[in-house]
Amino acid sequence: MRRLKITVPDPRIQRIREELATVIDPELRRPITELDMVGDISIPQDAPVQVEINLTIASCPRADDIENDTRAAIQRAIGEDPFEVIVGVMSREKRRALTERLRGSRPKEHPFGKNSLTRVIAVTSGKGGVGKSTVTANLAAAMAADGLDVGVIDADVFGFSIPGLLGMAPGTQPTQVGELMLPPVAHEVKAVSIGMFLQSPDEVVAWRGPMLHRTLEQFLKDVFFGDLDVLLLDLPPGTGDVALSLGQLLPHSEVVVVTTPQPAAADVAWRSGAVAQKTGQRVVGVIETMSPAIGPDGTEFAFFGAGGGEEVARRFAVPLLAKVPLSMPLRADGDAGTPVVLAHPEDPAAIALREAARGLYQRPRGLAGRSLGLSPNE
Numbered sequence: 001m002r003r004l005k006i007t008v009p010d011p012r013i014q015r016i017r018e019e020l021a022t023v024i025d026p027e028l029r030r031p032i033t034e035l036d037m038v039g040d041i042s043i044p045q046d047a048p049v050q051v052e053i054n055l056t057i058a059s060c061p062r063a064d065d066i067e068n069d070t071r072a073a074i075q076r077a078i079g080e081d082p083f084e085v086i087v088g089v090m091s092r093e094k095r096r097a098l099t100e101r102l103r104g105s106r107p108k109e110h111p112f113g114k115n116s117l118t119r120v121i122a123v124t125s126g127k128g129g130v131g132k133s134t135v136t137a138n139l140a141a142a143m144a145a146d147g148l149d150v151g152v153i154d155a156d157v158f159g160f161s162i163p164g165l166l167g168m169a170p171g172t173q174p175t176q177v178g179e180l181m182l183p184p185v186a187h188e189v190k191a192v193s194i195g196m197f198l199q200s201p202d203e204v205v206a207w208r209g210p211m212l213h214r215t216l217e218q219f220l221k222d223v224f225f226g227d228l229d230v231l232l233l234d235l236p237p238g239t240g241d242v243a244l245s246l247g248q249l250l251p252h253s254e255v256v257v258v259t260t261p262q263p264a265a266a267d268v269a270w271r272s273g274a275v276a277q278k279t280g281q282r283v284v285g286v287i288e289t290m291s292p293a294i295g296p297d298g299t300e301f302a303f304f305g306a307g308g309g310e311e312v313a314r315r316f317a318v319p320l321l322a323k324v325p326l327s328m329p330l331r332a333d334g335d336a337g338t339p340v341v342l343a344h345p346e347d348p349a350a351i352a353l354r355e356a357a358r359g360l361y362q363r364p365r366g367l368a369g370r371s372l373g374l375s376p377n378e
């Protein structure tokens with residue numbers, strides 16, 4: 001009688017697959033198994049286990065991370081057994097299929113339209129240099145540290161400082177996979193900035209409105225942020241073109257107004273929020289920064305006066321989410337690329353910013369702050 005030969009798959013292959021499903025692509029934020037990055041897993045006789053990994057592109061900036069995580073996963077699956085990881089690159093067809101799959105889950109326009117579950121929050125100020133970008137970077141880092149998926153679009157053409165504030169090295173750029181751009185990630189925050197697309201660091205951006213509009217639109221459509229809980233936008237100071245574009249592209253976005261305590265700055269800050277209201281957006285809160293600080297001997301330093309935040313919040317009938325005192329660590333940590341909420345969480349400025357972040361994402365959606373069109377001014 002002839003014997004039927006049944007080949008039983010080596011159980012180690014299944015264990016390796018299960019462990020590889022825990023390896024997350026750092027840019028796409030999905031398991032490499034789901035992204036079709038795992039090729040053949042074979043166990044030749046008397047030879048090490050072979051596992052093939054296919055990166056999305058040859059110059060994948062996070063290739064080392066993916067390979068290291070893959071090795072650790074295989075080790076967890078097979079212990080001391082010898083193995084080999086063969087790192088290759090996806091074929092063009094596979095890459096196209098992947099980008100189509102990633103785009104496929106997105107609506108035709110951009111993924112942050114009115115049915116999106118992502119909370120879009122634009123951070124605006126009247127004047128430049130009041131601390132708006134620092135506030136944005138810290139809100140993003142604090143929300144991400146609380147476990148939210150957070151993205152930032154740095155649309156501040158004149159002072160694109162988000163990459164630096166998040167510690168991204170000069171020259172950091174999104175990774176291009178097919179037509180999609182994968183935003184760099186720092187402190188668990190995905191960020192894309194106009195500054196990442198300049199030819200040289202010294203290039204000055206002097207764009208007219210339509211160019212800014214197209215850039216913002218492209219960021220929203222072509223940057224693959226994945227499913228975000230919160231998308232923060234760092235707007236240029238003032239009441240200009242980007243705010244109007246935002247009204248058209250993201251009419252459901254909410255707006256946080258940043259001001260210093262100075263009455264003159266507060267008045268300009270109020271104007272920038274009022275423009276946002278005119279384009280249908282909703283002012284949801286005010287953050288005062290450079291607020292009075294208390295020295296070690298109890299002396300109060302109120303270099304920029306007091307009361308600006310309360311005044312702007314009163315005029316919009318929205319909460320004053322935080323008063324962020326003047327703080328050396330806040331400034332120094334920003335310069336060093338680690339937001340103060342992470343580097344010095346005990347600093348009074350960090351405490352205030354963390355409270356503002358929580359106040360923002362824990363807030364129910366409502367009508368406060370939306371212009372009801374009853375009065376031309378307030």
Ligand SMILES: Nc1ncnc2c1ncn2[C@@H]1O[C@H](COP(=O)(O)OP(=O)(O)OP(=O)(O)O)[C@@H](O)[C@H]1O
Nearest residue numbers: 128129130131132133134159290325326327331334
């Ligand atoms: N509470 C604070 N204490 C100390 N320094 C602060 C505080 N807030 C902001 N700064 C500092 O003020 C400077 C300007 O801040 P930032 O770049 O965030 O302002 P901005 O409003 O975004 O400016 P721009 O619109 O020109 O980009 C930075 O050096 C920052 O570290």
